[in-house]
Amino acid sequence: MSNVDHLCLGCIRDKVGDGPCPYCGFDPSAALPANCLPVKTLLQQRYAVGKRLDQNGEGIGYIGYDTEADTAVYIREFLPENMAERSPAGTAVKVITGCETSYSEYKQAFLNYFRSVARMRELSALLPIYDIFEENNTAYVISEWADNITLREFVERSGGKVEWNVARPLFMPVLSSLSSMQAAGVRHFGICPDNLVILRSGKMKLRGFSIRSVRQMDTDLAPELFSGCAAIEQYTRGYPLEETTDVYGFTASLFYALTGILPEDALKRRNDGRLMIPTSILRVIPPHVVTALANGLQVNPEKRTPTFERLRAELSAAPTVTMVQEEVAAPPRPTPAQKKNAAKPSKRAGGLPNFVWGILSCVVAFIIFSAVIFLLYGKDGLMGMGTPQTSVSSEQEDSLLTSVPESSLLPETEQVNIPVLVGKKFEEVKQEADNSKEYKVIASEERFDDEIAEGYIISQTPDLSSGQTMEKGTVVVVVVSKGSEMRTLPSIKGSTITEASAAVTAQGFVPTRGEDVYSSEVPSGRVVGYGAGYEEGQELQYGTEVEILISKGADPHSGAAGEPQE
Numbered sequence: 001m002s003n004v005d006h007l008c009l010g011c012i013r014d015k016v017g018d019g020p021c022p023y024c025g026f027d028p029s030a031a032l033p034a035n036c037l038p039v040k041t042l043l044q045q046r047y048a049v050g051k052r053l054d055q056n057g058e059g060i061g062y063i064g065y066d067t068e069a070d071t072a073v074y075i076r077e078f079l080p081e082n083m084a085e086r087s088p089a090g091t092a093v094k095v096i097t098g099c100e101t102s103y104s105e106y107k108q109a110f111l112n113y114f115r116s117v118a119r120m121r122e123l124s125a126l127l128p129i130y131d132i133f134e135e136n137n138t139a140y141v142i143s144e145w146a147d148n149i150t151l152r153e154f155v156e157r158s159g160g161k162v163e164w165n166v167a168r169p170l171f172m173p174v175l176s177s178l179s180s181m182q183a184a185g186v187r188h189f190g191i192c193p194d195n196l197v198i199l200r201s202g203k204m205k206l207r208g209f210s211i212r213s214v215r216q217m218d219t220d221l222a223p224e225l226f227s228g229c230a231a232i233e234q235y236t237r238g239y240p241l242e243e244t245t246d247v248y249g250f251t252a253s254l255f256y257a258l259t260g261i262l263p264e265d266a267l268k269r270r271n272d273g274r275l276m277i278p279t280s281i282l283r284v285i286p287p288h289v290v291t292a293l294a295n296g297l298q299v300n301p302e303k304r305t306p307t308f309e310r311l312r313a314e315l316s317a318a319p320t321v322t323m324v325q326e327e328v329a330a331p332p333r334p335t336p337a338q339k340k341n342a343a344k345p346s347k348r349a350g351g352l353p354n355f356v357w358g359i360l361s362c363v364v365a366f367i368i369f370s371a372v373i374f375l376l377y378g379k380d381g382l383m384g385m386g387t388p389q390t391s392v393s394s395e396q397e398d399s400l401l402t403s404v405p406e407s408s409l410l411p412e413t414e415q416v417n418i419p420v421l422v423g424k425k426f427e428e429v430k431q432e433a434d435n436s437k438e439y440k441v442i443a444s445e446e447r448f449d450d451e452i453a454e455g456y457i458i459s460q461t462p463d464l465s466s467g468q469t470m471e472k473g474t475v476v477v478v479v480v481s482k483g484s485e486m487r488t489l490p491s492i493k494g495s496t497i498t499e500a501s502a503a504v505t506a507q508g509f510v511p512t513r514g515e516d517v518y519s520s521e522v523p524s525g526r527v528v529g530y531g532a533g534y535e536e537g538q539e540l541q542y543g544t545e546v547e548i549l550i551s552k553g554a555d556p557h558s559g560a561a562g563e564p565q566e
Contacts, residue, residue, distance in 0.1 A: 002067045009039050009050030012065055012072040012145075026051050035079060035086045036060060042067075043135055047142055049075060057082070057222030058110065058214045059138075063145060066130075073130065074207075076141040078110045080221050084138070093138040102220055106213065107139055113211045114141045116186050125177035127205050148197035151204065151253060155193070161260035161281065164289055170204040171254055172315070177206070178250060179308040182243045189215035189234065189241055191249030192226035193256050216241060228252055228262030232299050235267055244304045247311055251296030258285055263297055273299045274443045282461055282477055289315060290461075291475040294442050415469040421460045426480045429457065433476075440475045446482045448542065454483030454508075482542065483508070491536045492527045492548065500527045500548050509540065514547035524553035 008015045010026020020027040028039045033052050037060075041049040047064050054061040057080060064075040079086070083099040083106070086092075095103045114132055121128035131142035151170075155162060174196065181188070188195075188209060195208030213219040215230075218237035225234055231248035233239040248266075256262050259281050263269065275297060282290070292314035298304040305311050416438040421429050426443060433441045452458050458479045487507045492500035497513065504511040514531040522528050529536070531547030540546070 002065075002070050004040060004048045004065055004067065007048075007065060009048065009065065010063065012050070012063065035081060037062065037077065037086075037091055041091055043075070043140060044131070044133055047073060047075060047131075047140075056210060056214055056224040058106075058210045058224075064142070066142070072145040074127070074143045074145045076114075076143070078107055078139040080106060082220070082222060092136045095137070106211070106221065109211050109213070111139050114209070116184070117209055120177075120181055120184065120186060123177040123180055125174040125204065125206055126181075127207055146199050146205075148199050148205070150194050151196040151198065151257060152193040154198050155257055155260060162257050163284060164258060164286055167254060167257045168315075170198065171250075171257070172312070174204055174206055175250065175308055175312055175315075178246060179312065182246065182308060187212065187241065187243070188246050189249070190224065190226060190229075191246055191253055192229035193253050193262075194226070196253055212241060227265045228256070230266060231301065231304075232266040232270060233301050242301070243308065244301050244306050247296050247305050247308060248301075250308070251293055251305070251311065255293050255297065258289070258293075266299060269299050273297075276443075276445050277477065278445060279459070279461075279479055287461070287474065288471075290477055291440075291471075291473065294440060294475040295473070414472045416472045416474075417469055421457050421476060421478055423452070423456060425456055426478065427455065429478075438472055439470070440473065441478060442475055443478055443480045446480050448483065448485040449481040450484050452481035452483075454481055456481050485542050486539045487542055489530065489534060489536050489538045489540060489546065493529050493536070494522055495527050496525075497527060497548060497550060504546060504548070508542040510543060510545040512545055512547055514549045516550045516552040518553065518555035518558075519551040520554040522551040524551055526551050 006014055008021035008024065008026055009028060010021050011024040013021070013023050015021050015023070018029070032038060033055075036052050037049045039050060043049065043064075046068050047066055050063040050065065052060060052062055053074075059079045060077045062075040062077070064073045065071075066073045079093060080103070082096075083103045084093050084095045087094050111132065111134075114129060117126070118129035118132060120126055127144040127146065129141060129143045131140075133140055149157075158166070178188070178191075188206065189212060190208050190210060191206065192208075195206060196204055197207055198204050210224065211221075213221045214224050216234050216237075216239075217223050217225070226249070229249045229252040231241075231245045233241060233245060252263050255275070259277055261276075263275060275294065277285075277290075285293075292305070292311060295314060296305045296311055305314065421441065426441075430441045433439055447458060449458055458481050460476050460478045487509065489509070490503045490507055492503055495503070501511040517528055519528045528549040528551045531549050534540070534546055
């Protein structure tokens with residue numbers, strides 16, 4: 001059994017002395033956070049407890065040290081703070097009076113859940129669980145610890161977003177593992193950029209498992225929901241959480257990786273499910289990936305992509321479909337020179353055959369991905385990638401293959417005509433698309449335009465001409481006009497406050513009620529006009545806040561008629 005006196009229990013590195021760690025700054029003599037186990041507490045006479053890493057309504061997570069295996073581990077302790085607390089100056093957990101039954105039931109749920117997760121240890125995208133046991137009147141889970149950065153940090157260090165060719169080998173193996181988990185009835189319900197981590201090897205793993213009651217509102221445990229990644233059903237009491245709930249969190253994380261932003265909170269998207277993607281970013285995301293994102297982020301769970309297998313198909317199948325479309329499209333008539341060269345082997349610039357260019361492309365892609373890992377972790381990151389393997393697992397194949405089996409090719413009946421949408425009213429186009437179920441329309445952003453009226457479509461991606469065909473269910477992403485940025489203040493004198501507010505809002509301004517003023521011209525309770533010196537007919541910028549002044553009748557202290565008086 002190893003001694004831990006030489007270790008920093010904040011980062012599990014060798015250090016000298018008892019002061020703060022020179023590497024991570026952890027000070028073992030600092031005051032403990034509430035309810036945490038004391039540093040160096042030994043569990044099962046084997047696992048030394050270190051620094052607290054995280055805490056939620058279910059319990060506390062620590063970095064730890066396995067004294068027998070001589071390695072760092074992650075320790076998860078069941079300790080719902082609304083049901084139990086740590087005994088003063090001790091390690092045992094004391095259940096709050098009146099919570100004994102609930103505490104026992106939730107502890108058993110904790111044990112059962114992590115035993116199910118432990119059975120998934122062979123999945124490449126999960127950090128394996130080594131040990132599960134009860135001690136100190138509570139329960140513990142010991143799992144693998146590996147140096148990592150979160151997906152959020154990875155994206156930030158990569159310039160704020162990553163391209164699909166970088167995201168694909170990260171996300172697809174995780175998707176495969178999630179599909180296997182779901183088939184075994186194991187759910188996560190907390191997939192987000194902070195629970196997806198990237199190791200030195202360049203592989204992405206999923207962490208942050210917790211029992212279902214922490215992943216839904218209105219349960220006995222304090223909820224931990226991740227804004228932008230939590231599905232609408234997680235905010236609803238008693239609503240069943242299914243595989244499609246995890247699909248939402250996974251897709252939201254992929255959306256974040258590709259765009260650098262998270263979808264709006266599901267509660268805000270309930271009445272407006274649009275995904276706002278800047279056009280500059282949208283242009284570099286493959287259309288089939290945009291379709292998969294839109295389907296996986298449907299607010300209504302009944303309309304959302306139901307399974308990870310379906311999501312995998314949507315993220316993988318389109319390149320072949322695109323290829324087939326290009327092959328069946330009528331080619332331009334060859335010139336005499338082209339006919340003369342038709343029998344010659346195809347070459348690109350520099351005289352190299354196409355297959356050589358294909359090999360070079362793969363090499364370049366590998367170099368780029370390796371460079372990203374090098375930038376994130378330094379020299380050790382590349383060294384940690386290990387030696388080449390002689391065989392490739394099915395999950396690794398999923399991240400490397402660029403072609404699709406013939407069985408995934410779409411029959412002609414699955415191709416649909418998509419009309420030109422530019423110049424049409426967005427709401428009408430969206431309703432028509434929803435009714436037809438042949439394609440979908442989402443708005444990526446709204447933009448001021450002096451030529452296109454507000455609510456009408458400025459541009460679309462893909463930019464299709466009438467009569468072209470695409471896969472049924474394809475998402476067409478559009479930019480919608482906000483109209484002119486400069487707007488004219490409407491006439492509101494003499495109207496009711498409700499009528500005036502509606503007229504001002506319709507023009508794109510923000511109405512506020514100002515102080516009531518005396519007026520000999522406008523009856524009491526009716527609108528006199530605008531405050532702050534604004535007048536009807538004046539041009540102001542869209543979104544300007546304007547005061548609406550209400551008459552309180554003629555000034556009883558003045559017999560003079562004329563202009564409104566304050």
